[in-house]
Amino acid sequence: MHVNLRNLDDTERLAARVAVRALAGDFIGLSGPLGAGKTAFARAFLMAMAARQRVPAPAEVPSPTFTLVQSYQLGAIEVAHYDLYRINSPEEAAELGLDEAHARGIVLVEWPERLGDRLPRDRLDIALSVDATEQRQATLTTHGTWRTRAL
Ligand SMILES: Nc1ncnc2c1ncn2[C@@H]1O[C@H](COP(=O)(O)OP(=O)(O)O)[C@@H](O)[C@H]1O
Numbered sequence: 446m447h448v449n450l451r452n453l454d455d456t457e458r459l460a461a462r463v464a465v466r467a468l469a470g471d472f473i474g475l476s477g478p479l480g481a482g483k484t485a486f487a488r489a490f491l492m493a494m495a496a497r498q499r500v501p502a503p504a505e506v507p508s509p510t511f512t513l514v515q516s517y518q519l520g521a522i523e524v525a526h527y528d529l530y531r532i533n534s535p536e537e538a539a540e541l542g543l544d545e546a547h548a549r550g551i552v553l554v555e556w557p558e559r560l561g562d563r564l565p566r567d568r569l570d571i572a573l574s575v576d577a578t579e580q581r582q583a584t585l586t587t588h589g590t591w592r593t594r595a596l
């Protein structure tokens with residue numbers, strides 16, 4: 446599924462649509478080059494999830510560029526936001542607690558391709574792109590059990 450993201454409102458709308466469907470145990474990969482909007486999507490997703498859980502929105506959603514992971518407890522659901530750009534091997538993601546976070550809640554993962562063959566089979570991939578004229582697009586691809594879920 447392709448979605449044009451003409452502005453941040455469109456990104457927020459798409460993130461809210463995904464957040465309504467997301468469940469504990471879900472892996473959502475956010476791919477695309479630097480500046481494509483991966484962190485912006487994650488931020489919008491967390492805001493939408495807080496609203497859905499009827500809890501206050503996180504005061505801030507910093508990019509996990511340096512911390513590599515930021516975790517949020519939103520009511521009954523935990524969301525862990527990873528940025529794997531700086532890891533050197535898939536094993537480093539395991540050291541960052543990715544498998545446990547995935548087992549407990551939802552994981553949003555920027556640069557999921559860094560996981561190599563540790564990439565989960567059941568996942569939603571959201572590929573973000575921005576072209577030379579600043580046109581942004583998201584391409585959603587479902588894998589494994591996600592294929593039978595409505596988006
Ligand atoms: N439609 C849009 N969707 C997402 N981000 C947008 C959009 N339009 C402009 N932006 C801006 O583009 C930038 C994307 O940066 P960021 O989300 O940090 O990218 P990434 O995490 O992919 O490197 C942000 O400054 C954001 O405000």
Ligand SMILES: [Mg+2]
Binds near residue numbers: 483484485528555
């Ligand atoms: Mg980012």
